[in-house]
Amino acid sequence: MSFEPRFGVVVFPGSNCDRDCLYVLQDVLGYAAEFVWHEAQDLSRFDVVVLPGGFSYGDYLRAGAVAATSPVVAALRRFAAAGGLVLGICNGFQVLVECGLLPGALVRNHSGVFRCQWVHLRVERTDTPFTRLYAPGEVVRMPIAHGEGRYYAPTEVLADLEARRQVVFRYVDGHGQPTAEANPNGSCNAVAGVVSATGNVLGLMPHPERCAEATLGGEDGRRLFEGAALWVRERPHLRAEAVG
Amino acid sequence: MRVTVARDWAAAGLREDEYRRICEALGRVPNPTELRMFGVLWSEHCAYKHSRAYLRTLPTTGPGVLRGPGENAGVVEVAPGLAAALKVESHNHPSAVDPFHGAATGVGGILRDVLSMGARPVALLDSLRLGPPSDPGSRRMREGVVGGISHYGNSVGVPVVGGEVLYEDCYTKNPLVNVACVGLLSTRDLVSSAARGPGNSVVYAGARTGRDGIGGAAFASDELDASASQLDRGAVQIGDPFAGKLLIEATLEVLRTGAVVALQDMGAAGLTCAAAEMSARGGVGMVLHLERVPRRERDMAPAEVLLSESQERMLLVVRRGHEEEVLASYRRWGLCAEVVGQVVEERVLRVLSDGEVVAELPPALLTGAPAYRVREEEPDSRRQLRSDRLRDLPSVDPTEALRTLLRSPAVACKRALYTRYDFMVQLRTVAGPGGDAAVLRLLEAPPRGIALSADGNGRVAYLDPWAGGAWAVCEATLNVACVGARPVAVTDGLNLGNPERPEVAWELAGVVAGIADACRALGVPVVGGNVSLYNESEGVAVYPTAVVVALGVLSDVRRALPAGFACEGDLVALVGASGASLGGSEFLKVVCGRVAGAPARPNLHLHGRLLELLVSCAEDGVLRSAHDLSEGGLAVALAEACLLGGLGARCELPAELCSGGPAQALFGEGPSRVLVSLDPGRYEAFVRRCRDLDVPVYRIGRVGGRTLGLWGAAGDVEVPLDELRVAWEGAL
Numbered sequence: 001m002s003f004e005p006r007f008g009v010v011v012f013p014g015s016n017c018d019r020d021c022l023y024v025l026q027d028v029l030g031y032a033a034e035f036v037w038h039e040a041q042d043l044s045r046f047d048v049v050v051l052p053g054g055f056s057y058g059d060y061l062r063a064g065a066v067a068a069t070s071p072v073v074a075a076l077r078r079f080a081a082a083g084g085l086v087l088g089i090c091n092g093f094q095v096l097v098e099c100g101l102l103p104g105a106l107v108r109n110h111s112g113v114f115r116c117q118w119v120h121l122r123v124e125r126t127d128t129p130f131t132r133l134y135a136p137g138e139v140v141r142m143p144i145a146h147g148e149g150r151y152y153a154p155t156e157v158l159a160d161l162e163a164r165r166q167v168v169f170r171y172v173d174g175h176g177q178p179t180a181e182a183n184p185n186g187s188c189n190a191v192a193g194v195v196s197a198t199g200n201v202l203g204l205m206p207h208p209e210r211c212a213e214a215t216l217g218g219e220d221g222r223r224l225f226e227g228a229a230l231w232v233r234e235r236p237h238l239r240a241e242a243v244g
Numbered sequence: 245m246r247v248t249v250a251r252d253w254a255a256a257g258l259r260e261d262e263y264r265r266i267c268e269a270l271g272r273v274p275n276p277t278e279l280r281m282f283g284v285l286w287s288e289h290c291a292y293k294h295s296r297a298y299l300r301t302l303p304t305t306g307p308g309v310l311r312g313p314g315e316n317a318g319v320v321e322v323a324p325g326l327a328a329a330l331k332v333e334s335h336n337h338p339s340a341v342d343p344f345h346g347a348a349t350g351v352g353g354i355l356r357d358v359l360s361m362g363a364r365p366v367a368l369l370d371s372l373r374l375g376p377p378s379d380p381g382s383r384r385m386r387e388g389v390v391g392g393i394s395h396y397g398n399s400v401g402v403p404v405v406g407g408e409v410l411y412e413d414c415y416t417k418n419p420l421v422n423v424a425c426v427g428l429l430s431t432r433d434l435v436s437s438a439a440r441g442p443g444n445s446v447v448y449a450g451a452r453t454g455r456d457g458i459g460g461a462a463f464a465s466d467e468l469d470a471s472a473s474q475l476d477r478g479a480v481q482i483g484d485p486f487a488g489k490l491l492i493e494a495t496l497e498v499l500r501t502g503a504v505v506a507l508q509d510m511g512a513a514g515l516t517c518a519a520a521e522m523s524a525r526g527g528v529g530m531v532l533h534l535e536r537v538p539r540r541e542r543d544m545a546p547a548e549v550l551l552s553e554s555q556e557r558m559l560l561v562v563r564r565g566h567e568e569e570v571l572a573s574y575r576r577w578g579l580c581a582e583v584v585g586q587v588v589e590e591r592v593l594r595v596l597s598d599g600e601v602v603a604e605l606p607p608a609l610l611t612g613a614p615a616y617r618v619r620e621e622e623p624d625s626r627r628q629l630r631s632d633r634l635r636d637l638p639s640v641d642p643t644e645a646l647r648t649l650l651r652s653p654a655v656a657c658k659r660a661l662y663t664r665y666d667f668m669v670q671l672r673t674v675a676g677p678g679g680d681a682a683v684l685r686l687l688e689a690p691p692r693g694i695a696l697s698a699d700g701n702g703r704v705a706y707l708d709p710w711a712g713g714a715w716a717v718c719e720a721t722l723n724v725a726c727v728g729a730r731p732v733a734v735t736d737g738l739n740l741g742n743p744e745r746p747e748v749a750w751e752l753a754g755v756v757a758g759i760a761d762a763c764r765a766l767g768v769p770v771v772g773g774n775v776s777l778y779n780e781s782e783g784v785a786v787y788p789t790a791v792v793v794a795l796g797v798l799s800d801v802r803r804a805l806p807a808g809f810a811c812e813g814d815l816v817a818l819v820g821a822s823g824a825s826l827g828g829s830e831f832l833k834v835v836c837g838r839v840a841g842a843p844a845r846p847n848l849h850l851h852g853r854l855l856e857l858l859v860s861c862a863e864d865g866v867l868r869s870a871h872d873l874s875e876g877g878l879a880v881a882l883a884e885a886c887l888l889g890g891l892g893a894r895c896e897l898p899a900e901l902c903s904g905g906p907a908q909a910l911f912g913e914g915p916s917r918v919l920v921s922l923d924p925g926r927y928e929a930f931v932r933r934c935r936d937l938d939v940p941v942y943r944i945g946r947v948g949g950r951t952l953g954l955w956g957a958a959g960d961v962e963v964p965l966d967e968l969r970v971a972w973e974g975a976l
Binding site for chain 1: 391394398399400401484485486487488489577578663664665666667668669670671674675685687801802
């Protein structure tokens with residue numbers, strides 16, 4: 001029997017890209033995937049857990065702040081510590097920084113308003129489980145849709161992040177240059193996506209699930225999910241460890 | 245029970261003859277609570293008293309129509325076994341007082357109307373009419389309205405895929421905020437709002453009831469006075485998109501259990517309206533126990549609970565014995581849910597509060613407000629405006645006029661506005677805002693799709709109501725056909741002034757006749773709609789504004805056509821009506837500073853053939869782009885096709901298109917005109933199709949280069965695309 005990765009898509013009250021992520025994983029990519037209710041306390045049956053976009057708990061207080069205190073996030077900490085793959089998209093990224101699984105903060109866009117548009121990203125690292133199918137320095141196109149996506153961290157934290165090569169995606173123009181105009185929200189160092197020091201937790205503001213099919217205008221997001229699936233397939237022994 | 249004193253009918257918003265009618269039908273005097281219930285249910289907003297007689301003339305049936313007007317939303321089949329629910333609604337009065345929350349709750353309300361049919365909402369469109377952006381108040385208004393729609397739509401996860409915004413002085417004090425929603429459902433999941441089955445339970449679900457929005461429906465049925473923005477704030481509801489999202493998910497989950505007999509949103513006039521309408525539609529009665537209604541505030545009077553317009557609430561009729569599973573689903577999503585009453589056979593709405601009867605009324609009487617028809621009269625001033633032949637227009641440089649038009653707020657690029665809406669969530673958006681119509685794929689029936697467009701030109705309707713109504717139908721259906729979709733249904737939002745004035749009655753009659761005639765000629769039914777009257781303040785009414793939202797079906801979304809030019813070397817042709825007029829045009833307004841003349845009247849039969857031509861050509865891959873001519877006429881349409889495609893064009897107008905003079909040829913407006921581009925190798929086949937369908941076609945030029953050039957009797961225009969782009973994109 002072949003070893004197939006199992007994806008869990010967390011549903012917080014107010015998540016609104018949960019169905020989109022499940023559709024891409026199941027129907028577009030043919031993976032085993034299911035919803036995980038926000039009260040779940042055990043994630044060990046999954047290889048990859050996706051925190052989808054949306055407005056969890058209405059984003060009241062601060063985006064992602066309430067979700068960060070939910071039971072599933074406590075389970076997520078254990079899951080991540082055991083080496084499980086975690087992908088936070090948009091609001092999912094906000095939850096990951098709020099609960100401390102990723103450094104920094106996501107604050108109000110520089111423009112002060114919500115923005116939905118396509119952006120260019122430069123892939124800064126291809127040695128992570130999620131980005132291994134991209135070429136180093138490749139420029140890809142993905143949509144963003146957020147009002148609070150400006151990545152912020154104090155100077156020393158930023159310097160540390162850069163030194164450890166934790167910035168995985170950066171907003172750039174079509175030529176791969178991180179210009180001010182190409183930065184849609186005023187993020188520090190044009191940061192669009194960050195990986196944990198351990199490499200297994202990735203958060204990004206752009207929506208890879210919205211660009212997994214040519215009909216919707218692009219397929220650059222697809223390889224993110226495919227990369228994670230491939231990484232899991234190559235490591236059947238890790239699942240046993242995580243469960244154990 | 246307390247009894248009313250004679251003057252109370254006026255405070256409740258009723259007329260004296262209405263009050264007498266109620267007393268006669270009841271055989272007694274209504275108590276104060278009952279009187280307030282009549283006040284809101286017999287308001288113009290709830291009862292369509294002045295519009296009902298006209299609305300009856302609209303064609304509402306067709307082969308694919310599963311539900312027409314009278315339900316919370318129209319429902320039409322879009323693929324075998326798959327249906328779309330469609331509805332437009334206005335939130336004009338609340339938005340005037342509180343633009344952000346007024347617009348936001350407008351979104352919430354229309355979502356729940358579509359949800360009430362058992363459909364998952366998949367798309368929103370907004371149609372806005374505001375004062376000119378040069379006015380700081382109107383800019384703040386725009387900021388608030390767009391912010392409110394963005395706030396609710398983005399959070400609730402329903403994409404705003406299209407819309408329009410037009411600006412006129414008449415909307416400065418009376419902004420129009422119309423929002424349309426489309427939902428999808430399997431035809432076997434269609435539910436009704438008709439309460440049935442005595443003994444079944446009445447379930448309240450959603451957010452708690454507070455004192456907000458009390459009397460909102462009555463407020464929406466009145467003119468706004470200067471102090472409205474201070475005094476009526478309590479009549480504006482506050483929306484909570486988070487609760488709205490939970491309500492959608494929980495309700496769809498509950499519907500899957502099969503335990504729900506009927507459901508309806510508690511919108512205008514809240515619990516009273518939902519209970520009365522559901523009972524009346526089902527020919528049954530209801531007993532309600534108000535003390536069981538979840539509340540946000542203490543010491544609310546029965547009338548306050550009955551009339552509150554707190555948002556994010558639904559009323560359901562649940563099969564007896566299945567209450568617990570329904571309540572459990574809602575509670576799992578963190579919402580309130582309580583059994584608040586029972587369906588009874590006796591046709592009475594009996595409301596108890598702590599065991600005491602506070603109201604006891606026949607549902608059919610509550611929903612049976614009288615219909616009025618007022619004398620209609622066209623004002624002389626309007627006749628004069630329309631008969632203006634526009635002979636004394638100044639001569640203008642066509643290039644400068646084109647730049648001015650591209651900069652005008654009606655024409656300028658709306659990117660800065662629509663990118664504030666999430667138009668991609670739910671993974672259906674094949675073509676979002678910015679084109680002729682939005683295109684959504686149907687994941688349930690690939691490769692099919694639906695197309696949506698909202699249109700309506702109030703200025704045209706002001707000069708000629710019939711033309712304005714018919715034109716709105718023509719433009720919405722044409723936009724949908726331009727992407728290759730066959731129009732299958734429309735929903736209409738009518739926004740006018742005080743209908744008790746003969747002038748407004750004349751406008752209403754004309755606009756509805758125009759919509760009815762156009763829909764009948766095109767074979768496209770009106771499956772629902774909304775009427776908002778009393779949009780006037782200090783004696784100034786808005787232009788009679790009919791917003792028509794068309795729904796079309798594409799057999800294959802991969803063949804959807806863009807509006808912009810696609811390939812160097814393609815031929816450019818103009819198809820459809822040859823007639824255009826400067827009457828009521830954008831050119832006349834922004835270049836000449838006048839609103840006058842006779843707008844072109846549509847040829848509805850030609851329009852039907854043009855729709856057929858576009859749909860068949862898109863399906864067979866004959867065309868590469870199609871863009872309808874709208875504000876600014878041919879010259880602006882050409883510029884837009886160039887800018888959207890990033891390609892220039894060189895065109896020459898044939899003499900027969902220039903007979904009305906250069907300005908009319910370049911900037912004249914009229915329905916049923918489309919700019920297409922196609923591979924030169926396909927041109928002969930295309931012309932043959934045009935001839936077969938008897939649709940005029942004029943070959944006017946070729947795609948290519950980095951400039952837009954236009955030569956001929958109409959005068960010469962040659963502008964680099966970059967310059968056009970600065971004018972078009974720089975305005976907002």
